[in-house]
Amino acid sequence: MIKHLLTLIWNQRSGNVWIFLELLLVTAMLWVMADSLLVDAYTYRQPLGYDITNTYSVEFNKEFDSSSPDSLQDAESDSENFLRLLDNLRHCPEVEAVGLSAAAIPYTYSRRFRNGLISENDTAYNSQVWRWYVATPDYCRVFRMKTPDGKPLYDEIMRHPGNVVLPENVVEGLFGTSMAVGKKIKTDPESNPMEVAAVMQPMREREFDKAIGHYLTCLKTDQEVSDLITEQGVYYIQCLLRMKDGFKAEDMNAFLQAQGDRLQVGDLYVSTLKPISEYRADMLKPRLDNQKKKIAMVGFMLVNIFFGIVGTFWLRTQSRRAEIGLRAAVGASKAQLRRELFLEGLFLLALTLPFLLIFLVNMLYLDMPDTYRLAYTWWRFLITLSVSYLLMGGMIYLGIRIPANKITRMNPAETLHYE
Secondary structure, eight states: OHHHHHHHHHHTHHHHHHHHHHHHHHHHHHHHHHHHHHHHHHHHHSOOSSOOTTEEEEEEEEOOOTTOGGGGGOHHHHHHHHHHHHHHHHTOTTEEEEEEEESOOTTSSOOOEEEOOEETTOOSOOOOEEEEEEEOTHHHHHTTOBOTTSOBHHHHHHHSSOSEEEEHHHHHHHHSSSOOTTOEEESSTTSOOEEEEEEEOOOOSSTTSOOOSEEEEEOOSHHHHHHHHHHHOGGGOEEEEEEOTTOOGGGHHHHHHHHGGGGEETTEEEEEEEEHHHHHHHHHHHHHHHHHHHHHHHHHHHHHHHHHHHHHHHHHHHTTHHHHHHHHHTTOOHHHHHHHHHHHHHHHHHTTHHHHHHHHHHHHHTTOSOOSSSOOOHHHHHHHHHHHHHHHHHHHHHHHHHHHHHHHTSOHHHHHTTO
16 A cells, blocks of 8 residues: 555656645744744743732832921831831731832832852852842732742741742752752852742743742841831832732722721821732733734634645645546545545655654754743654644645545546546
8 A cells, every 4th residue: 555655656746746845845834833832832821930819019109298308318217107007008807918029029120130149168150140039028928929849938938047038940950959948058159148948939020931040038027128128218119918819909999998097107108009910911911912913923824824735635636536537437435545545645744754854953953943931852842743744634634535525426437538
């Protein structure tokens, strides 16, 4: 059977060469599109490392007292008022957790960067720049952050001394082991060592981004928080809160009105509460728009490929009516004729595989596929290649099956006059 099919393909090589080149080009295009969509989908579905459901960013403001023009410069008073205001928020029955941070609100461009970390005994300078989060332990409760084994990160931080939290993806590189709690790290060989309090799940800035090197410094005492407020000023300190399950965003105005004077201490007061989901929508909109354009373009290409491949094999099968009629006249069954035509199309498609593999090797050599967000592994290779060939096989099947059915239903004597 195989030898017979190869002989048929060779005997019709003048027409099959163009079909072969078309199949090779289209399969390569399908692989590129499938690989790109796979990387986007896989990255999007990976855990973010935090949960923004029912979380809000609290924005503060100050009343200016014209009789005391220097009041805005009273950092110590601001710090005391700020801490009292936070305490008032914590005691609201609708609030689950309140945390503070500096340049650490998800889905914003408010960020801090610092030199990469080295272990305590390492004397080599690390020139890598990492994302640096500064926050209170309650920050982990607000975003329901977890340890790698799924335990609440807040409990682990408070259970151990130290104030540094490392993500799982950098612990192995620093210490050569997954055990990091109690060990000490530095930002450079001359800095003071800091003790690791816990290990957390890696955090990603956005759904389409890979987790980069980062670490969290926790402010465990009120004095540390007060010092940060005094140093940065109340306008640069971010207050984040999580409302209890069941609280709805449309109830926020009623919540603020019910609190009344509790949302103001001295000249400092809560001005607005903005859902973190709004930051997410604003941040992801350009990327999601591009993703929709990419999917639309892929869909358009698939429609063109579908009609091109189906049409090619449809015309190819139609042009062989005389041959099919002759074989039917000498005793070939309808099922056998359809099977041989379909297998012949699949053989043509299979012949493209060695050339496609050469194309893939060259693409990887030139680093064209996205290997930063997703390493090029065997499963990625098999999925994209399988999807490409399954789509092509389905199109070839439709292009052969429909006209072949019509031809095999014809009377052999009627088809013989073509011969």
